Amino acid sequence: MLQGSDLACVRGDRNLFKAVNFILKDGGLMQVNGPNGSGKTSLLRILCGLSAPAAGKITWNGKSVRTLGEAYYSELVYIGHLSGTKDDLTALENLRISSAFSGENISEHQAVEALVDMGLGGREHLPAKVLSQGQRRRVALARLLVSKAKLWILDEPLAALDVSAIQLVKNLLERHLKENGMIVMTTHQDIDMTAASIVQLQLT
Amino acid sequence: MFFWIVQRDLLLAMRRRSDVLTTLFFFVIVVSLFPLSVGPEMNMLRMMAPGVVWVAALLASMLSLGRLFSNDYLDGTLEQMLLSSQSLSILVLGKALAHWLVTGVPLVLMAPVLGIQYDLPVDALFVLTTSLLLGTPVLSLIGAIGAALTLGLRGGGVLVSLLVLPLYIPVLIFGAGSVEADMAGLDYDAHLSLLGAFLLVSIVFAPWAAASSLRVSME
Amino acid sequence: MAINWYKYASPASFYSLAGRMIPFFAILAFGLLVAGLYIGFFVAPTDFQQGEAYRIIFIHVPAAWMSMFLYVVMALWAGIGLAFNTRLSSMMATAIAPTGAMFTFVALWTGSLWGKPMWGTWWVWDARLTSELILLFLYIGFMSLQAAIDDPRRADKAGAIIALVGVINIPIIYFSVQWWNTLHQGASVSVTQAPTMASTMLTGMMVMVFAAWMYAIAVILKRVRVIILERERHTAWVSELNERGAL
Structure with a gap:
């Protein structure tokens, strides 16, 4: 509560x-x-x-x-208006690292699955700087799919x-x-x- | 987590290699300017070499501090780090280690070459490199406190130098002192032991102070 | 007699308390200063080694002591402010810094004035002078950091951290500089005073030390009052003061 x-x-x-x-x-x-x-x-x-x-x-x-x-x-998972995606990292690396910050080590397989669910299939290995605003937002939100946090x-x-x-x-x-x-x-x-x-x- | 962060920062540095090289070239250029300003007299250069190399290392390490947290601050990653379920001090220690691997180690490797320019004898080159090896991590650790305190401030780059350069003085004295002691035929063990002691003390306290500074700066 | 000390931890009541204390300390400071200078310049005998030039110690030594002591006091207040989140303590730290820096500067300046006739040069890389110079850098760092931060709460806390880091480092810096000095200069110059000091000299110096203390307290209280007003300008009690024309 x-x-x-x-x-x-x-x-x-x-x-x-x-x-x-x-x-x-x-x-x-x-x-x-x-x-x-x-x-x-x-x-x-x-x-x-x-x-x-x-x-x-x-x-x-x-x-x-x-x-x-x-x-x-x-x-707790917090996603602010700055999404915390690194331009120089790929979508996959971004997701795995941001999950690691909250203490959840996810496998590459899990991460790919989450990105595909977020409609980013095929773009897992692109660096974030070539993604559009909406796509970067999706990368950030993909964290919710793999998170076990309650709030x-x-x-x-x-x-x-x-x-x-x-x-x-x-x-x-x-x-x-x-x-x-x-x-x-x-x-x-x-x-x-x-x-x-x-x-x-x-x-x- | 510690290894995650080190790995991540190294990966980021590898994708931005030019940043790493800038620091290294800055170091080389500063050291090379001295003979041009004071003349090529070898005896004098030999006497100046330890101080010149150490001051240049100090400046180079300090100039790269801006990158330590500010990129993560601008894109929101730092907020995520503060909300990490791991201890923030460990995270800061990881970032300082990565910073040292990226900026400190190249300086250490380059130092013997610059020492040769100044006609340092071989054993002095060895002491110079060892002292830099022990001293540069201290610079990264103390610098992390300054970088954390000046996060997002106007003129943060200049301000950070005001804050950290006075704190670098003991490292400078014993770092350069060890090489001078060696060239004077004295024992340099005490200098190096003290540098080692500074390193241990700063590994224990600096990440903690930098972590508190980050929390203050992010409020 | 039970005095409620916590009452004075609130900026509003401290503001009026400080206002009542300032004249007392200011008068004391002035009186002691006149007495100290009189003893120093007219009563104390001429030093048989250093001639009249030694008289600068009546200003130099109190300034040097105050400069070091005030840094510790500043770090202490800042640390209390950080640990217990008491605003007034942080304001005290902020108010102490300029006075501390001023004393550091005076100590350096008078030291150099003294050095010219004694050593024949304005500046000597003596261990104490060098440490004093580094202390000035530490004060400047503290003040610049606080000046660069707009949010007063962040400024308080950030200042506290750098002051505490500085206070931990002062012994290390002092020790390093001592070592560096003995390595490079040996015993070529020595700043130690003549071993026997005439008792009037000592009296004069102690009076000046107390004068410096009283001055520091008066000025710091004055500055704290200004800081309190600035930070609390939107509160009810400040506008009340303003309406009564008490500002």
Whole structure:
């Protein structure tokens, strides 16, 4: 269970948000909505433990995420708007290495399978710099296919994706929710997701 | 994980070989400028050689620090590293090792050749190479702290030199000192032992300090 | 008597406390300075070896002591700020740095003024002067790093890390420089003072040391107040002060 209580975030002199409260249970989806600059990305980074909130705290199963540290990170996948794909590495290398960071050593075979599932069959050995924005996004999202993490935190996962890829990702997310996983995401697209519980968090 | 990161950074360096060569050529050019500025008098050059080679190694190693974290920072990989289920210190140690293999080792290998330009005797060449072998990893490790602290800052490249060059001074003194001691017919073991001690201390503390710096810089 | 010290850990109450303390330390600093300079320049006897030039130690020695001591104090405050996330401690560290750097510079400058008549040259690569120079570099590094970072919280923490790394390195640097110096110069020059120091000289110097202390405290408190105002300019208590015209 992920719980945020009384969260506040300050950037420079500006109060981005304050008194943000939520509880996210197993199988739950939380959609963070709000206009540009309302602090969606900041909130997601705080939820990951990358930055500390100006006030309030976040707990994972009752323990503060700042003290859990690596134990929390091993249950978490974060895909930010920078997807973390290296231009000079191939799609396959990118996927295997980014999975290794989260402590999951996947075989070459598994990685190829995941890339094929993401519609990148035949492009596994191309360096990322020749892929299009959407394709690079797919490489980043392929990590979700091989991940065993319970909590997914996704910043605009659907950006730059075409219709078929959006459908692909939607199915992937719903499968994760059905398997009792949890998702926190921001998106500008309207998608209808089915989940055991859906929390809508509105930032202004 | 440690080997993953070393392997990855080496792979990236292999795909961008020109970066590696730039550092090496910088080192060679700086060392070669000195005879042109002070004159070709062999006795003087022989006396200056250890200091010149060491200062050039310091500068070359420092200039390449910018690449240590900034590429990963710009494309978002660094965020992933911070969220790794492995200890961030180990990751930093891996990156520093890769940095040393890519920038430090070529300097160590090139040093004897440059020493010959300065007419150093054979045993002094040997001591010079050994001292660089022990000292350059310390430069990469201490430099990692500076690189982590200046991540994403305006003028980070110049700033990093202000931060790390004073910290490099002990390595410089004992590195260059070992060669001078040898040429003066003195024992150089103590110098090399101290360099070894610096290396051990920085292996223990520097990755930890650099990891905390990364967390601070990424907030 | 139980004083609630934690009360003063909040910038707002420390701001007013510091405001009340500054005049006290400033007056003390001024008084001690006048007394110390008087003893140093009129009471203390002329040194039989160094003549009148030795009198520069009344400024040089306190400055050199303060420069080293303030670095340690700065690192201590910065470390406390990093460990316990107390903003005020980090502000103290930031406020100490310029004063420390100023004393370092004064120590170098007066050292060089003293070196000219003593050694016949403005600069000697003596172990202490060289260490002092490196200390100046460390101060400059700390201040430049903090100046380059816009977000004050990041500046505090990054500064703390570099200050702590510096403090660990100072003994190593000092020791290295000593070794380097003995290797290269042998005993050609020695900076050690004459073994016996007239007691008035010692008194004068101690008075000057206290003057330097009081000056440092007054200036640092003043600077901390400015930093507090700058960082807290959007809070209610600062605008209240402003409305009352108390700024």
